[in-house]
Amino acid sequence: MASNKIYYSVFGIPFIKLKKLKQDKIDIYIFGLPVFTYRVKKNKRKINLFVIQKPIEYFKQKIRKAKRKKSKNKILRRWQNGEKIKIALMAERPGMWPFDYLYELFKSNPQFDVNVVIMPEPFYGKAHMKNYMRETTKEMEAKGYNPIKGYDEESDKIINFKKEVNPDIIFYADFYKPHFVKQFYITKFLDKITLLTEYGFSVMQDEKTCAFELNNLVDLYFRPTDIHLDMATKLMKNEGKNVIVTGSPKLDPLFDKNYTYKDIWKPQEKPKKRIIWAPHYTEIMPDDMYKNDGFWFLHEFMFEVAEKFKDEVQFVFRPHPVLYTKVVAKWGQEEAENYYERWNKLENGQYYNGNFIDLFKYSDAMIMDSCSFMAEYTAFNKPLFHTITKTSRTKLNDFGEELYKNFYKTEDNLKEDIIKFIQDVVIGGNDYKAADRTKFVQQYFTKINNRTASENIYNEIIKFLERKI
Numbered sequence: 001m002a003s004n005k006i007y008y009s010v011f012g013i014p015f016i017k018l019k020k021l022k023q024d025k026i027d028i029y030i031f032g033l034p035v036f037t038y039r040v041k042k043n044k045r046k047i048n049l050f051v052i053q054k055p056i057e058y059f060k061q062k063i064r065k066a067k068r069k070k071s072k073n074k075i076l077r078r079w080q081n082g083e084k085i086k087i088a089l090m091a092e093r094p095g096m097w098p099f100d101y102l103y104e105l106f107k108s109n110p111q112f113d114v115n116v117v118i119m120p121e122p123f124y125g126k127a128h129m130k131n132y133m134r135e136t137t138k139e140m141e142a143k144g145y146n147p148i149k150g151y152d153e154e155s156d157k158i159i160n161f162k163k164e165v166n167p168d169i170i171f172y173a174d175f176y177k178p179h180f181v182k183q184f185y186i187t188k189f190l191d192k193i194t195l196l197t198e199y200g201f202s203v204m205q206d207e208k209t210c211a212f213e214l215n216n217l218v219d220l221y222f223r224p225t226d227i228h229l230d231m232a233t234k235l236m237k238n239e240g241k242n243v244i245v246t247g248s249p250k251l252d253p254l255f256d257k258n259y260t261y262k263d264i265w266k267p268q269e270k271p272k273k274r275i276i277w278a279p280h281y282t283e284i285m286p287d288d289m290y291k292n293d294g295f296w297f298l299h300e301f302m303f304e305v306a307e308k309f310k311d312e313v314q315f316v317f318r319p320h321p322v323l324y325t326k327v328v329a330k331w332g333q334e335e336a337e338n339y340y341e342r343w344n345k346l347e348n349g350q351y352y353n354g355n356f357i358d359l360f361k362y363s364d365a366m367i368m369d370s371c372s373f374m375a376e377y378t379a380f381n382k383p384l385f386h387t388i389t390k391t392s393r394t395k396l397n398d399f400g401e402e403l404y405k406n407f408y409k410t411e412d413n414l415k416e417d418i419i420k421f422i423q424d425v426v427i428g429g430n431d432y433k434a435a436d437r438t439k440f441v442q443q444y445f446t447k448i449n450n451r452t453a454s455e456n457i458y459n460e461i462i463k464f465l466e467r468k469i
Contacts, residue, residue: 064190067191068190068191071191071192072191072193072219073469075169075192075193075465076465076467076469077469078168079111079465079466080465080466080469082111083111084111084112085111085112085113085168085169085465086113086115086165086166086167086168086169087106087112087113087114087115087167087168087169087170088115088116088117088148088165088167088169088170088171089102089103089106089114089115089116089117089171090117090119090170090173090174090184091116091117091119091136091139091140091147091173092118092119092121092132092136092173092179092199093121093132093135093136093321093322094132094135094136094321094353095139095321095353095356096173096174096200097136097139097140097173097199098173098197098199098248098249098250099116099171099173099249100143100249100252101249101252101256101452101454101455102171102249102454102457102458103116103145105454105455105458106458115148115165115167116140116145116146116148117147117148117150117161117165117167118133118136118137118140118147118148118149118150118151119150119161119180119181119184120132120133120150120151120158120181120184122178122179122180122181123176123178123179124322124325125325128325129151130151130153133149133150133151133153134153137149148165150181150183150184158181158183159183160183161183161184161188162183162188162189167192168192168193169192169193169195169461170186170189170192170193170194170195171194171195171196172186172194172195172196172214172218173196173197173198173199174199175196175198175209175212175214175215176212177212177213177214185214186213186214186217186218187213190217193219193464193465194217194218194219195218195219195220195221195222195461196214196215196218196220196221196222197221197222197246197248197457198223199250200371200372201224201248201250201372201374201375201376202224202228202372202397202399202400203371203372203374203375203396203397203399203400203403204290204371204394204395204396204397204400205289205290205395205396206228206231206232206235206397206398206399207235207397208289209397210223210228210231210232210235210236211235211236211237215232215236216236216237216242218242219242219464220242220244220460220464221240221242221243221244222243222244222245222246222456222457222460223243223244223245223246224246224247224248224375224444224453225245225247225399226245227398227402227444228243228245228399229243229245230398231397231398231399244456244460245448246448246453246456246457246460247447247448247452247453247456248376248453249452249453249454249457250376251376251379251445251453252452252453252454253357254357254379254380254445255447255452256452259357261358261361261362262355262358263362264316264352264354264355264358264362265314265316265350265362265363266314266348266349266350268314268347268348272311272312272313272314272348273312273313273314273364273365273422273426274313274314274315274362274363274364274365275313275314275315275316275363275364275366275422276315276316276318276359276360276363276365276366276367276368276377277298277302277315277317277318277366277367277368278318278319278320278366278367278368278369278370278373278377279292279294279295279319279320279323279368279369279387280292280294280295280319280320280323280368280369280370280371281322281323281325281326283295283296283326285393289393289395290371290393290394290395291391291392291393292369292370292371292392293369293389293391293392294368294369294387294388294389294392294414295319295323297387297414298387298414298418299339301415301418302315302317303342303346305418305419305422306346306348306349308419309348309422309427310347310348312427313348313422313426313427314349314350315343315348315349315350316349316351316352316359316363317340317343317349317350317351317352318352318353318356318359319353320370321353324336324340327339356373356376360376360377360380360382361380363380363382364382364383364426365382365383365384365385365421365422365425365426366382366383366384366385367384367385367387367418367421368384368385368386368387369386369387369392374386374403374404374407375399375403378403378406378437378440378441378445379441379445381437381438381441383408383421383425383426383431383433383434383437384406384407384408385407385408385417385418385425386408386409387409387410387418388409388410388414389414399444403440405436405440406433406436406440407433408421408425408433
């Protein structure tokens with residue numbers, strides 16, 4: 001064969017292309033699609049033809065994609081005909097629910113049948129899955145919702161979500177596949193309309209957190225800032241084509257004049273400064289990922305700090321919810337419970353795992369190595385000290401790098417620098433990062449399109465449902 005490509009035409013139109021791959025293989029393309037491979041046996045002129053699996057799977061995928069598109073178009077037609085469609089807002093663990101304002105917007109539209117669904121979270125083991133289900137159910141019921149539980153503890157069964165609920169729209173707040181049981185993962189619902197807003201505010205490793213399979217598969221992916229859109233465009237497999245910048249719905253209470261803040265802080269005999277300690281749980285992580293291990297260096301020291309400043313400062317211990325599972329694994333159930341309860345026994349301390357909005361509002365500062373709180377606390381424009389250990393890794397993304405400039409952090413000795421932060425910045429009032437932090441807040445934590453994040457998200461969903469089929 002003189003050339004590695006040979007074309008056959010019908011009425012001048014290229015019909016078949018033969019592409020020589022190796023001495024004994026030739027690929028055949030029909031109308032540009034790889035359909036067959038010829039294998040030429042050595043020392044023989046006879047050519048055996050066989051159909052390779054790749055083109056077969058290619059055509060199967062095309063057919064599946066067409067069916068899914070048809071199914072989604074049926075949902076759009078029903079909506080556009082004024083029919084009711086069912087939407088499922090997904091809850092998972094306590095504190096991960098970003099849908100309060102969206103729930104009200106959906107409920108205000110009679111075309112939406114709105115359902116709150118608590119999906120089981122298997123990643124940390126069955127015992128914790130059950131506990132998360134119970135705690136999240138209480139949280140949702142306290143808000144006045146009537147949630148559908150994805151796991152029935154009495155029968156020890158996970159519901160057939162697609163069959164028993166069968167939503168037309170699924171709105172996810174999580175994206176990490178190991179957090180899902182298969183009955184709730186997106187690959188079961190590619191014939192439905194799927195949406196995503198991250199339960200946390202992304203400040204770390206967008207090369208991983210925005211590029212997971214679910215993020216790429218959802219129809220609409222709502223992100224908080226233009227920096228997050230730029231990262232998605234560079235890092236996602238689909239080049240961020242499903243991404244829309246809306247702001248973060250978790251911060252909507254900041255723009256709600258009717259929101260009633262609750263002061264959850266323990267009453268004191270005299271006014272004191274209020275500091276939150278918010279440690280993360282990621283002590284053991286792969287080397288290419290962030291690692292926040294401050295708790296294991298500071299868990300006893302922070303009691304010493306609370307004692308040292310007992311006349312001037314009160315503290316709230318607000319750990320990441322998953323930290324408890326790590327403490328139980330390392331210390332045992334009894335010791336873990338005793339540790340958390342020690343905070344409640346302090347005259348100037350307490351453990352709190354409720355609404356972070358209320359907690360942040362009436363605080364004066366935060367000491368932490370959490371992830372999402374880095375942005376969410378900054379939105380309240382208050383000083384934050386980030387605890388860096390000799391073994392921690394921040395692994396910030398582009399947004400996180402800009403955000404991090406506004407933090408106080410250790411320069412030499414972590415424990416000494418925490419004391420200095422409390423004395424100078426919190427008690428002394430020398431918040432020398434306040435001016436730059438205020439500029440950052442005005443740039444990234446104000447309304448987009450003069451609307452709240454939930455309003456922006458709702459409008460984009462309506463726009464999607466009303467698009468031309």
